[in-house]
Amino acid sequence: MLVDIIAGARPxxxxxxxxxxxxxxxxxxGKDIKYRLIHTGQHYDKKMSGxxxxxxxxxxxxxxxxxxxxxxxxxxxxxxxxxxxxxMEHRPDLVLVVGDVTSTMACSISAKKLNNIKVAxxxxxxxxxxxxxxxxxxxxxxxxxxxxxFTTSETANINLKKAGIDDSRIFFVGNTMIDTLLTQMPNFKxxxxxxxxGLKPKEYIVMTLHRxxxxxxxxxxxKLMSAIVDSSRGLPLIFPVHPRTAKMLKSVxxxxxxxxxxxxxGYLEFNYLVQxxxxxxxxxGGITEETTVMNVPCMTLRNNTERPETCTIGTNELLGTDPVxxxxxxxxxxxxxWKKGAIPDLWDGKTSGRIVDVLLRLx
Numbered sequence: 481m482l483v484d485i486i487a488g489a490r491p492x493x494x495x496x497x498x499x500x501x502x503x504x505x506x507x508x509x510g511k512d513i514k515y516r517l518i519h520t521g522q523h524y525d526k527k528m529s530g531x532x533x534x535x536x537x538x539x540x541x542x543x544x545x546x547x548x549x550x551x552x553x554x555x556x557x558x559x560x561x562x563x564x565x566x567x568m569e570h571r572p573d574l575v576l577v578v579g580d581v582t583s584t585m586a587c588s589i590s591a592k593k594l595n596n597i598k599v600a601x602x603x604x605x606x607x608x609x610x611x612x613x614x615x616x617x618x619x620x621x622x623x624x625x626x627x628x629x630f631t632t633s634e635t636a637n638i639n640l641k642k643a644g645i646d647d648s649r650i651f652f653v654g655n656t657m658i659d660t661l662l663t664q665m666p667n668f669k670x671x672x673x674x675x676x677x678g679l680k681p682k683e684y685i686v687m688t689l690h691r692x693x694x695x696x697x698x699x700x701x702x703k704l705m706s707a708i709v710d711s712s713r714g715l716p717l718i719f720p721v722h723p724r725t726a727k728m729l730k731s732v733x734x735x736x737x738x739x740x741x742x743x744x745x746g747y748l749e750f751n752y753l754v755q756x757x758x759x760x761x762x763x764x765g766g767i768t769e770e771t772t773v774m775n776v777p778c779m780t781l782r783n784n785t786e787r788p789e790t791c792t793i794g795t796n797e798l799l800g801t802d803p804v805x806x807x808x809x810x811x812x813x814x815x816x817x818w819k820k821g822a823i824p825d826l827w828d829g830k831t832s833g834r835i836v837d838v839l840l841r842l843x
Contacts, residue, residue: 481843483515484572484591487541488522488559488583491766493532494747495578495602498659498832500538506836513840516572520559520583521546531746535667536660552582552614559586567594573843577622578602578656580786585618592625602656602835604629605636608786612693619786628842630835633789633824653834654826657766658773662829664748671749673742677716679756685715686753687761690722693801694763694781698732700801701725704781705734707803708761711810714738718753720745759813768796773827777818779809795821 483503487496496517503515519541532538543566547558559582567590575591577584577599584601591597601622608616623629629645631637632655640650673679687708695701708717719741721729729741745753754760754770759777762768765787771778772794783800790796795818799805812818826834 481513481573481839483513483839484518484575484587485515486518486520486575486577486583486587487538488520488547489579489581490523490532491579491581492583493536493538494660494766495656497536497538498656498663499576499578499602499835502832502836505833506840511840513836513843516543516570517541518563518566518587519544520563520587521548522555522559522581522583523548535747536664555582556586559583560590563587563590564594567591567597571595571597574598574600574839576600576602580606580615580618580622582614582618585621588622588625598627599625600628600630600839601626602630603632603636605631605638605640605650606633606786607636607639608784610784613691616786628838630838632827633787635788651835651838652826653838654828654831655769655824656831656835657769658827659829659832661751661770661773664751665755667748668752668755669748670752671742671745673718673740674752677718677740679716679718679753681756682758683715684753684757685712685717685759685761686757687717687719688722688767689719689725689763689781691763691782695722695725695728698728701728702732702734703803704801704806705729705732705739707806709734709736709739711807712738713810713814715758716740718742718757720750759818768794769827771795772821773823775821777813779806779813781806789824793822793824795819 485496503513506513521544545562547562577588588599591599604623610616629640629650631652637652689695717739721741755774760771761779763781768778768787768790772790778796780798785798791798799809
């Protein structure tokens with residue numbers, strides 16, 4: 481069987497690396513499975529794309545659609561048109577999409593509209609309930625036309641069953657991003673900022689912000705940043721700045737002696753910082769999964785999350801977007817009263833093997 485694996489944006493790369501490794505292993509064992517890696521080009525910045533391929537051992541894509549840039553609609557259309565041409569030239573048995581980025585939705589639509597090619601969605605069923613997030617629309621549309629659903633949690637299973645998906649098409653396998661995390665943990669490496677600032681374990685805080693609700697309005701961003709700086713008790717705040725956020729921060733003009741805004745980091749360097757941090761402040765969903773497994777306190781500046789298990793089981797707390805919630809959370813952190821988390825079921829580093837086993841049974 482031929483599987484098209486779709487990747488296009490930074491969150492995808494951590495999820496596809498172990499799947500490629502599992503397919504290669506199965507093929508070496510004589511199993512009838514091979515893959516074609518399709519890079520849509522959704523992210524084309526070196527730090528947002530290229531470094532991840534090198535660090536995670538992802539091979540060069542078989543095809544790069546080079547569909548980066550433009551509005552959401554323009555990017556979706558470009559990916560659909562270019563991927564449809566690929567499918568017409570060489571039809572795969574299955575299109576495997578991961579996560580909830582534009583590439584996920586666009587390639588799923590192209591596959592289903594072109595002779596109903598089968599689609600499998602890894603990380604299916606997660607929901608934030610927030611329709612202002614482009615990712616939520618991508619999830620809903622993708623799952624509406626998916627054939628096989630690979631899930632990370634029981635919550636995702638429940639969401640799919642409520643939507644009328646039959647149990648026979650739902651496969652609770654775990655989290656491929658954790659496969660990558662556990663595989664790469666021995667390879668984490670100090671970023672330059674570690675020695676430049678003389679950082680020490682558990683004596684600094686990592687932060688990331690990129691969601692429009694937090695960074696697209698100057699006054700709101702200024703208040704959030706001020707609350708974080710004021711609550712940090714002088715600990716270094718290490719802030720790898722997303723391109724979206726960098727533009728706004730220039731006009732906001734937030735400065736503090738302990739606030740260190742740096743360029744985006746590679747996967748191995750960023751997770752080295754997270755692993756040794758006292759805490760992480762973020763509005764990213766994926767980072768909350770990594771902090772849960774690494775047992776690092778995490779504060780999420782969102783009003784909802786599609787990964788509730790990171791809160792109910794893991795080390796994450798959902799603070800919302802109102803800055804008034806930040807000082808009390810830091811008080812709990814500095815009083816050493818942060819909750820003790822656990823690791824969700826099947827987040828064990830073996831998810832990709834389970835996925836490939838299912839695919840071999842299905843085809």
